[in-house]
Amino acid sequence: MEADSKPKKSGARLCCVCTQNRAALKRPKTLEQICRECFYAVFEEEIHQVILENQLFKPGERIAIGASGGKDSTVLAYVLSELNRRHNYGLDLFLLSVDEGITGYRDDSLETVKRNELQYGLPLKIVSYKDLYGWTMDEIVKMIGLKNNCTFCGVFRRQALDRGAALLKVDKVATGHNADDIAETVLLNILRGDIARLSRCTSIITGEDGPIPRCKPFKYTYEKEIVMYAYFKKLDYFSTECIYSPNAYRGFAREFIKDLERIRPRAILDIIKSGEDFRISTTTKMPEQGTCERCGYISSQKWCKACVLLEGLNRGLPKLGIGRTQGLNSDAKISNGMVIQEESVQEGQLFCTNQVNPEDQFFGFYICKK
Amino acid sequence: MACNSSTCNSSGCYKGYEEEEQPKPNTKAAVNGGNSCQNLCVKCKVNEPVCCGIGGENSRFCKDCFKNNLYGKFKQAVTYNAMITPPDKVLVAFSGGTSSRVVLQFVHEMQYKAQKNYDANKDKSLPVFGVGVAFIDESSTHSFTSLHIEKAIEDIRLIVSNLAPPSKELFVVPIESIFSSDGIDGKERLKELLDAVSDVTGKEDLLIRLRILLLQKIASENGYTRIVLGTCTSRIACHVISATVKGQGYSLSADIQYVDSRWEIPVVLPLRDCPAQELNTLCSLDGLKIVELLNGPCSGINGLVSSFVKVLQEENPSRECTIVRTAGKLTPFHFNRVPEIHDSNVPSATRRHQKRYTLKPNGSLSSDSFCPICSSPLKKSNFPSSLRSHGNQQNPDLIASACSSCQFQILPKDPSLMEEFLSVLPQQMITKAKHGDQGDFSLLREQIQEFLLSDGENEI
Numbered sequence: 001m002e003a004d005s006k007p008k009k010s011g012a013r014l015c016c017v018c019t020q021n022r023a024a025l026k027r028p029k030t031l032e033q034i035c036r037e038c039f040y041a042v043f044e045e046e047i048h049q050v051i052l053e054n055q056l057f058k059p060g061e062r063i064a065i066g067a068s069g070g071k072d073s074t075v076l077a078y079v080l081s082e083l084n085r086r087h088n089y090g091l092d093l094f095l096l097s098v099d100e101g102i103t104g105y106r107d108d109s110l111e112t113v114k115r116n117e118l119q120y121g122l123p124l125k126i127v128s129y130k131d132l133y134g135w136t137m138d139e140i141v142k143m144i145g146l147k148n149n150c151t152f153c154g155v156f157r158r159q160a161l162d163r164g165a166a167l168l169k170v171d172k173v174a175t176g177h178n179a180d181d182i183a184e185t186v187l188l189n190i191l192r193g194d195i196a197r198l199s200r201c202t203s204i205i206t207g208e209d210g211p212i213p214r215c216k217p218f219k220y221t222y223e224k225e226i227v228m229y230a231y232f233k234k235l236d237y238f239s240t241e242c243i244y245s246p247n248a249y250r251g252f253a254r255e256f257i258k259d260l261e262r263i264r265p266r267a268i269l270d271i272i273k274s275g276e277d278f279r280i281s282t283t284t285k286m287p288e289q290g291t292c293e294r295c296g297y298i299s300s301q302k303w304c305k306a307c308v309l310l311e312g313l314n315r316g317l318p319k320l321g322i323g324r325t326q327g328l329n330s331d332a333k334i335s336n337g338m339v340i341q342e343e344s345v346q347e348g349q350l351f352c353t354n355q356v357n358p359e360d361q362f363f364g365f366y367i368c369k370k
Numbered sequence: 371m372a373c374n375s376s377t378c379n380s381s382g383c384y385k386g387y388e389e390e391e392q393p394k395p396n397t398k399a400a401v402n403g404g405n406s407c408q409n410l411c412v413k414c415k416v417n418e419p420v421c422c423g424i425g426g427e428n429s430r431f432c433k434d435c436f437k438n439n440l441y442g443k444f445k446q447a448v449t450y451n452a453m454i455t456p457p458d459k460v461l462v463a464f465s466g467g468t469s470s471r472v473v474l475q476f477v478h479e480m481q482y483k484a485q486k487n488y489d490a491n492k493d494k495s496l497p498v499f500g501v502g503v504a505f506i507d508e509s510s511t512h513s514f515t516s517l518h519i520e521k522a523i524e525d526i527r528l529i530v531s532n533l534a535p536p537s538k539e540l541f542v543v544p545i546e547s548i549f550s551s552d553g554i555d556g557k558e559r560l561k562e563l564l565d566a567v568s569d570v571t572g573k574e575d576l577l578i579r580l581r582i583l584l585l586q587k588i589a590s591e592n593g594y595t596r597i598v599l600g601t602c603t604s605r606i607a608c609h610v611i612s613a614t615v616k617g618q619g620y621s622l623s624a625d626i627q628y629v630d631s632r633w634e635i636p637v638v639l640p641l642r643d644c645p646a647q648e649l650n651t652l653c654s655l656d657g658l659k660i661v662e663l664l665n666g667p668c669s670g671i672n673g674l675v676s677s678f679v680k681v682l683q684e685e686n687p688s689r690e691c692t693i694v695r696t697a698g699k700l701t702p703f704h705f706n707r708v709p710e711i712h713d714s715n716v717p718s719a720t721r722r723h724q725k726r727y728t729l730k731p732n733g734s735l736s737s738d739s740f741c742p743i744c745s746s747p748l749k750k751s752n753f754p755s756s757l758r759s760h761g762n763q764q765n766p767d768l769i770a771s772a773c774s775s776c777q778f779q780i781l782p783k784d785p786s787l788m789e790e791f792l793s794v795l796p797q798q799m800i801t802k803a804k805h806g807d808q809g810d811f812s813l814l815r816e817q818i819q820e821f822l823l824s825d826g827e828n829e830i
Contacts, residue, residue, distance in 0.1 A: 273774075
């Protein structure tokens with residue numbers, strides 16, 4: 001049914017679920033008129049069902065919730081701890097936050113997460129780029145500009161989450177990716193020609209064969225509904241766009257999905273369904289999974305992307321690891337973004353060795369002392 | 371959660387290991403030979419270029435090379451997929467737009483060449499394939515003045531008659547003849563049917579289905595063996611997105627291949643590799659007349675997807691090709707190839723060629739069932755729940771066997787209206803629902819063909 005085909009009745013409407021209270025809102029997913037209490041109930045119940053049907057958690061597991069201080073992760077933390085209590089999941093929940101070192105943006109949102117720690121009673125761990133890699137995003141942007149900064153941040157954050165999860169000794173990481181995000185990703189992968197990712201991007205659990213599996217309990221939850229929930233429950237969250245993100249490719253998909261939602265709300269779920277149903281041959285060439293030679297992190301190449309990027313930063317070669325063509329650089333013997341000569345590492349520089357520190361699984365970063 | 375960088379190139383940012391994105395036209399490709407090449411056609415390097423392909427500045431062609439390039443894509447698609455063989459009678463669906471004008475032109479040129487060869491050849495062993503043209507008059511669904519539509523039909527007759535020799539039969543058929551009762555009766559029924567569909571997108575999609583059914587009808591009643599559509603890359607790109615958006619990800623790969631043999635008469639898409647922009651350029655270069663029928667812009671989901679793809683194209687002219695290429699990596703269905711030729715009149719070389727090049731059947735011979743309304747193959751585990759058939763015991767088959775997309779956007783929401791709806795659907799769709807699982811038997815039959823003694827089709 002088209003969104004504008006329902007005639008508007010004058011006078012107060014009753015909630016279509018309990019038919020007792022006055023309807024306070026229209027559900028973005030179904031356009032049903034519903035009261036606040038029933039909205040909370042149906043919102044939480046749907047997520048509970050997703051968790052059950054997909055067997056996301058097991059009793060006794062330690063779960064880290066990726067917490068940025070934004071609406072998705074705040075609502076996720078709130079709902080998960082609520083459901084954990086109500087339905088006795090038996091989970092040990094933690095908040096895991098990543099400090100990229102973006103002044104004016106991240107420090108504000110981190111304050112939010114610290115408040116969440118108190119409000120929800122969930123222990124918080126913050127891992128920072130500065131500690132892990134020796135660089136903050138501010139410093140990175142100063143060096144490489146605004147062009148490929150998202151590359152660095154995204155790659156570093158993924159590893160940072162895994163490292164933080166390892167430090168917390170958790171069994172899984174839960175992230176607040178919602179239905180809109182996943183629908184956007186499906187479209188993006190079609191537009192970008194990435195058939196390998198297309199086959200994986202709708203999975204509700206990923207990385208099961210890697211260090212820490214991740215799950216997305218909000219896979220079928222609409223972004224608008226998350227916002228509504230946070231608004232009505234008066235949850236504490238921080239909402240601003242990252243200051244280093246110019247409008248970009250995902251923006252196209254996002255615009256489109258917003259327009260789509262207006263004329264057919266269920267289209268978001270339909271996109272996800274299509275993504276799940278795509279007939280992709282299992283013999284399609286997928287990247288082979290190995291480990292990084294420098295730090296031991298999961299990688300399909302000899303060095304993981306983070307190591308390559310870091311090397312570039314440390315050597316003043318901001319383009320290292322960026323883009324597809326990796327030409328030969330005459331003065332540093334670089335092939336495929338990997339430095340072959342270790343002697344080229346300067347004194348005082350952060351570098352990686354092949355030695356893996358037994359205390360933490362992936363670390364191998366040291367300051368060079370010649 | 372989102373990467374917001376427009377030019378982000380990392381592998382963490384959706385540009386994957388296997389991305390085959392074509393280079394943007396404004397990247398400085400290595401210019402070999404310096405300035406002298408810039409004013410010459412990139413193909414023959416002799417003539418002055420008069421137009422650009424979608425590669426922008428890097429693909430400037432002279433008129434002949436441009437045309438040959440396009441025709442070459444057409445010819446390759448036809449040969450590689452054995453779309454048209456000598457004994458075939460080919461029905462070209464002509465809407466009046468640029469794509470169908472070009473495909474008509476190319477099919478004609480191919481036929482013309484074949485005719486010349488035949489005339490020049492002494493032993494006359496290879497007959498020339500026949501070509502017919504079908505135009506579907508949808509004026510009863512729009513508010514055109516009858517003058518407008520009559521002029522359009524006149525123009526079309528002129529175009530077709532000018533494409534002789536060899537002469538081609540033209541069928542001008544009103545859309546309401548799908549109901550096999552003509553005149554007012556058909557018009558009324560069509561109007562009732564379309565009015566019963568409240569969703570705008572559902573209406574448009576249903577109309578597309580009716581169009582295909584009608585083409586099938588015309589083809590089979592007049593002995594045609596192939597239906598040629600002028601569907602181009604751009605239209606396929608839009609279809610990929612809109613099918614994804616409607617939840618039809620499973621059946622998507624069935625609609626976008628070169629050949630679609632789901633129906634009685636196989637449908638072929640020889641212009642699949644040609645972008646609309648190039649087809650438009652060809653029409654203006656060659657002075658190919660088109661008949662603008664202004665069927666009205668698409669609205670609803672289809673219109674939205676169209677504008678979306680247009681925006682993407684403006685940002686990167688090779689986006690449509692990338693979309694089609696990605697979707698091309700999805701596994702097709704067993705019916706996405708021409709049926710095997712058992713006709714001994716067809717030269718064995720052609721038959722061997724076809725066997726070699728057509729797609730292998732997809733693994734297990736699953737007997738796909740199809741949605742009776744849109745003919746999309748249904749995923750086994752996705753059998754729609756029979757919740758909707760509660761209110762309607764008489765026709766649970768149709769409702770239960772329709773795909774989720776048709777259930778949502780075409781079938782009436784109110785169960786009490788279902789009976790009435792079914793009464794105005796074309797007979798072909800109802801019949802399909804009753805004999806749902808017939809899809810795969812032809813393929814099974816092919817396998818055991820040589821051992822069958824009886825010639826009858828009615829053992830099932």
